[in-house]
Amino acid sequence: MDSTGSITLKQGTVTVDSLTYTNAFPQTTGRAMSLASSIIGTKGSGRAWYWCDSSGSLSGGDRGTPGQANDDCGLNVEKPLNYCAIQYPKTFPSPDGAYPATINTTDSYDIFSQFYSYDVTTRNTQGNDSYPRIEAQLGYGTDATNPAGWTWTAADFNPGFTTPNSNNDEMKATLQIPTSGTYSYGFRYRFTDAGEPWVYCDQNGKTVPPAGTYGTVTVGKAPLTNHVVISEVSGGNGSGTAATDEFIELYNPTNSDVDLSNWQVGYKSATGTPWATITLPAGRVIRAHGYFLLGGANYSGTGLATKDLGYTSFDMSASTTAGGHVRLQQLVGSAYVDVDKLGWGTGNAPEGTAAPSHPAVGGSLERKAVSTSTSVTMAVGGADAARGNAQDTDNNSVDFVTRAARQPQGSTSPLEFY
Ligand SMILES: [Ca+2]
Ligand SMILES: [Ca+2]
Ligand SMILES: [Ca+2]
Structure with a gap:
């Protein structure tokens, strides 16, 4: 046999085993090339490092173990692995x-x-x-x-x-x-x-x-919606200081964190023209499938859901009895463009048709998790309660439901998936 080659064992035309050996295999003159006894019958037989020069003595001075057990080739496996x-x-x-x-x-x-x-x-x-x-x-x-x-x-x-x-x-x-x-x-x-x-x-x-x-x-899952949405709005919680116990909640239905630096959240009354805005400071991030909460001057949900950013630049309480708007905008180049918008009640500039009127004190407007969601399925204990708020057909009247009990969520709230 040459120093490199193949040896094949066949039964009829069927190859039972074969070995291709190279110069990496042990080939000392006068000594048989022997597969470590513990490797026989395994796929390790083709690896040069499991072969060794045989140590068994043969008459005439050569070494090999024909007809006998192979050498162990010094294979000393340590168990369990280190x-x-x-x-x-x-x-x-x-x-x-x-x-x-x-x-x-x-x-x-x-x-x-x-x-x-x-x-x-x-x-x-x-x-x-x-x-x-x-x-x-x-x-x-x-x-x-x-x-x-x-x-x-x-x-x-x-x-x-x-x-x-x-x-x-x-x-x-x-x-x-x-x-x-x-x-x-x-x-x-x-x-x-x-x-x-x-x-x-x-x-x-x-x-x-x-x-x-x-x-x-x-x-x-693959996202239902590919952008951050306005997920819940509560315009107030009564009169006096409770009038500014309000919040705007954002939800990120995508699979990537989104940097909200320089994004704007705006509010406009039902029929007014000017938008009052808050610009989000640098470094604010909404996690994939997470929430971000903007709380009004007297937001009271701390402990339930701590606000991520406070605002005093507007007061939505007038819109809890008639209608209003909230929009979310992103800075693209030097211009702000709408990412999402909600108009409710008598609001005159909704996406599609306005969402229902703002419910009574203590309630909110909430974006659906999926198209079939209802006020009942979105409420605590409902089938869609923990499935996020990703339904956005750009028609507020079919994308939002009213909630009798508002439920703010912020950046430390659990992630939600539809
Ligand atoms: Ca290795
Ligand atoms: Ca939208
Ligand atoms: Ca919520």
Whole structure:
């Protein structure tokens, strides 16, 4: 046989096994090339680093083990593995922006994990050893303290992993989560030998549940609406100081955080002309599927939902008995353009037809979660109560419902998904 070549074992025309060997395989004169006994019968047989010069003595001085058990080739696997961690991305979003804060239910992303164990990852320091008796999985779930109850999918050696000198190997798996929500994710490994336990890995290394600093990812459906909306307006809460106990709530139905720097929120009475405005200061962000709350001079909801920004430049209380308007504008170049607008009651400049009149003291106008939402389904305990406010056909009369009990939400309120 030559120093490079292939050996094939066939039964009839069916190839049972084959080996292609190169100069990387051990080829000392007078010594048989022997596959480590623990690798026989596995896919590891094609890897040069699992072969060794045979040590068994033969008559005449050569060495080999024909008809006998192979050498173990000094394969001293350490169990359980010494190290494993989420390699990239540690969490969403990734610092380089390649993995966003929120993904869609239909998106899939490659997630990487590295691990180390003596003779499992260290024989080939230029890339993966592809040790055949280890199994890795990527999992996700809502309970970070109980990864055993997560949904798990197989990981495999990353064929793209090459390194000039590393004792680690790298696994790759695909993350796709079909249901909206916020999840933890991580990896786990085990040797496939009978009875070996799973070893869990978080962002930093091995961990023992219920401990663990796993990655987190937020999953949403494809957005119903691609822009920030006015989600709830309450024009007042009575007379006296309660007249300015009012708020304007914004909701972000998209899968990306939105920078509200220099955006404007305006108010106009039912038939008046001038708009009174508030300009949002730099650095204000509305999170993907989150809320942002502007509170009037005597907004009283602090504790329920703290206002993110106060205003005194207008007072909507006159509009709680007749009609009015609120609009949201974005600075594009040097001009402000409408992002969303609400006109209600006798308001003369709504989107489409005006929304219903403002309800009695203590109530509000709220944007629907979905087209079928009603005042009942949007109220606390209703089917759409925690599904956001993404319904925007640009016709206020069909996009808003009245709420008898107003329900302000702000930047610290839970995210909502339809
Ligand atoms: Ca390696
Ligand atoms: Ca609109
Ligand atoms: Ca609300």
